[in-house]
Amino acid sequence: MASKRVGPGQPVPDAGGGGDKSVLKRCIIGFYTRAIERLPVEEKPALLAAILDGGLCFGPLDPVSNIVANAIWHLSTGEDSSEHVEEVEMRQCLKTMARGSLKALVGFMTSYFRYLPTMEAMHFLRAAEGDLLAAVHLVEAERCTSAFDIGSCTTKTALRCAAGASGHPDPDRLATAMLSLSSKAHKIAHLLSRKGRLTCSDVDHLSYLLLEEGTNDQICTQQLMALVPPRLPPELADAAATFSPLAPQGVTVKDERTLERCTKSLQCVLVDKIHGFYLEALALLPQHLLRGRYHRSVVMAGHCYGPLDPVSNIILNTIWYDAVFRSPRSST
Structure with missing residues (x-):
């Protein structure tokens, strides 16, 4: 299921109820569908199981690329995964991974930004279409706060909180993996920017990149934030640049208590x-x-x-x- 973009002044439809949370879950499941389509799961069946076991959409890249990179990293580190996945099991596992990814995204936002309520964090994530760094960019623009720094203690703490919120059995290990992924984000984004399905050779190359040693955090941060504006929905890019409120873009306050x-x-x-x-x-x-x-x-x-x-x-x-x-x- 592909995510639906929202034009200026258009609220996101809440089909099925649940507001931001429901919309984000459906959007995240769509990311998993697209990630599966991009990977050579027929040639490498273990990739499908790796997506269902460790392919969180949480990370420094766009959501689909995060799923691909996290799944390949999960497989490359020798984590145990079954190669045969039943269709019913796959549907259930996708829902479980979507819930874990959403909890990780919200956990990072509420840990990184002081006084950011969960509902407001979901508003920003919904506006950014589930893209973590794009949502961070929007909050910084809204609050006129300092630029994101991947190497800061605040970021590292937020990564650990997000990893714990996702239900991962080893949050510290996952947080370390996210920092490692961030250090190679520019290279990985360049490789994944090609349209179409990845080959087994591409998967092997990604595995090599993910397992090599990282680079300097400061350079990494500059490269990361340079990737964010093109990923923002067009109707929000100008709003972020001018520090405009998000309400005209479909992120609306639903009641007086929320306000x-x-x-x-x-x-x-x-x-x-x-x-x-x-x-x-x-x-x-x-x-x-x-x-x-x-x-x-x-x-x-x-x-x-x-x-x-x-x-x-x-x-x-x-x-x-x-x-x-x-x-x-x-x-x-």
């Missing part, structure tokens, strides 16, 4: 950002004057709003208040 949760999460993000401005301003003020003189002014009138940038406004307002309303007990 309250989303608003509260953004308020918490903003408070954290302002808190960072104050820490930076306090670090820039002379410490002996801050302890003996400016501490009162910071508390009374060190506002971050004004004609300059937030940090400069805090410093300017603090010094102004001290000059105009200086406490007679403050030391010089």
Whole structure:
């Protein structure tokens, strides 16, 4: 089942109920169908079992490429998989893998971004059509936060949380595999960018790439994020570039409680950002004057709003208040 893109202003149909979760599950099952079509499962029957055992759509590539890469990695590492899969068993296993993939995607989003509710994470994943890094890109654009870094402690922790949420028996091992996959994402994406069905030779080449040692995390991050914009749905690419809300693109708030949760999460993000401005301003003020003189002014009138940038406004307002309303007990 192929995923359906949503045009500007068009909500995604909720056939069968379930909202974002139901739509994402159907979309993810479609990814598995396309991944199976791309792999030479007739020539290598073990690939089909590898998809059903370890082919999560969670990872740094597009969802179908993630399934292909994770399945080949699962097979290359010598994991036990049955080569013969019954049709009924395959349908059930696909549903199980889709649930695990969805839990991994949501687990990463809610662990990586502070104050991001599960429902809001699903909104972004649905807008990005199940593409993890595309969803990360949209959240960063919406929140005006710093760029994604695959080598950061936050990312590594989120990977472990996502691996655990997927139900994988060894979350640490899966998280390590995701980091390894990220380090070769550019090469793998180039190989998988060819249309059509992969050959056994392509599978062997991918297996070699997946098992070789990784590259520098910083270079890897730049390559990863360079791959993301082309993967975004066209109607969302411009919205992300201009930090526009997602509501006009079909990601809508369904009720007042959802709106309250989303608003509260953004308020918490903003408070954290302002808190960072104050820490930076306090670090820039002379410490002996801050302890003996400016501490009162910071508390009374060190506002971050004004004609300059937030940090400069805090410093300017603090010094102004001290000059105009200086406490007679403050030391010089």
